[in-house]
Amino acid sequence: MRNQEINYWLHSILSILLGPCEVSTARKSESVRSFERMGCSLGSPKFKRFRFSEDGATAVEFALIAPALIFLTFAIVESGIAFAADILLKNATYDAARTGRTGFVSEDSTQDATVKAKIRSQAGVLMDVDKLVITSMSYKGFDVLKKPEPFTDKNGNGVRDDGENFTDVNGNGAYDLDQGANGYGGTAQVVLYTVTYPWTFHTPVLKQIVGNNGTVELTATAVVQNEPY
Numbered sequence: 001m002r003n004q005e006i007n008y009w010l011h012s013i014l015s016i017l018l019g020p021c022e023v024s025t026a027r028k029s030e031s032v033r034s035f036e037r038m039g040c041s042l043g044s045p046k047f048k049r050f051r052f053s054e055d056g057a058t059a060v061e062f063a064l065i066a067p068a069l070i071f072l073t074f075a076i077v078e079s080g081i082a083f084a085a086d087i088l089l090k091n092a093t094y095d096a097a098r099t100g101r102t103g104f105v106s107e108d109s110t111q112d113a114t115v116k117a118k119i120r121s122q123a124g125v126l127m128d129v130d131k132l133v134i135t136s137m138s139y140k141g142f143d144v145l146k147k148p149e150p151f152t153d154k155n156g157n158g159v160r161d162d163g164e165n166f167t168d169v170n171g172n173g174a175y176d177l178d179q180g181a182n183g184y185g186g187t188a189q190v191v192l193y194t195v196t197y198p199w200t201f202h203t204p205v206l207k208q209i210v211g212n213n214g215t216v217e218l219t220a221t222a223v224v225q226n227e228p229y
């Protein structure tokens with residue numbers, strides 16, 4: 001390509017970038033004249049308005065941050081639902097404990113079924129009731145709540161060793177570090193209700209923060225003393 005043609009090409013490119021130009025009448029090849037006409041066209045005031053317009057800047061910026069905004073919105077909404085589920089589970093457990101302390105039993109049912117049905121009916125609004133784990137342990141008083149069964153510490157090491165006598169408070173034939181007995185206890189006994197639920201987050205960012213594949217254990221407890229029923 002001759003130097004003259006190279007100059008025309010450069011001139012046309014600069015016309016596109018910097019503004020309008022004129023189509024030279026000088027002798028040159030048809031390809032150069034064609035490109036020069038295009039350059040002048042693109043350098044027209046109409047195209048300049050397009051080149052320097054900022055009308056689409058907001059849309060481009062939004063497209064860049066939209067994914068982060070969407071994830072953040074999902075994370076906030078999902079956290080709110082989990083928080084609501086936690087409160088719901090605590091309220092359900094407390095209501096069930098209040099029912100349990102009266103000894104109330106639904107018609108053609110048992111106390112165990114009555115208490116669990118109470119929890120499931122409330123928690124089921126946000127949770128899969130099949131995943132609820134409901135336990136209750138009874139104690140003779142508040143002072144022995146979750147305390148180990150008493151034993152005779154013959155060697156004085158502070159722990160119960162094999163062969164050392166103990167009082168089988170819960171009557172299961174074994175020594176336990178928690179002397180509570182499964183069930184709902186009897187009159188005036190203290191009962192600890194515990195309900196857990198594996199809550200799973202689905203928003204990717206939250207799953208990473210929470211760990212354990214996005215699953216956390218929601219736990220609700222309630223302690224009541226049975227009425228004389």
Ligand SMILES: [Ca+2]
Pocket residue numbers: 152153154155156157158159160161164
């Ligand atoms: Ca000992």
Ligand SMILES: [Ca+2]
Pocket residue numbers: 149167168169170171172173174175176
């Ligand atoms: Ca025992």
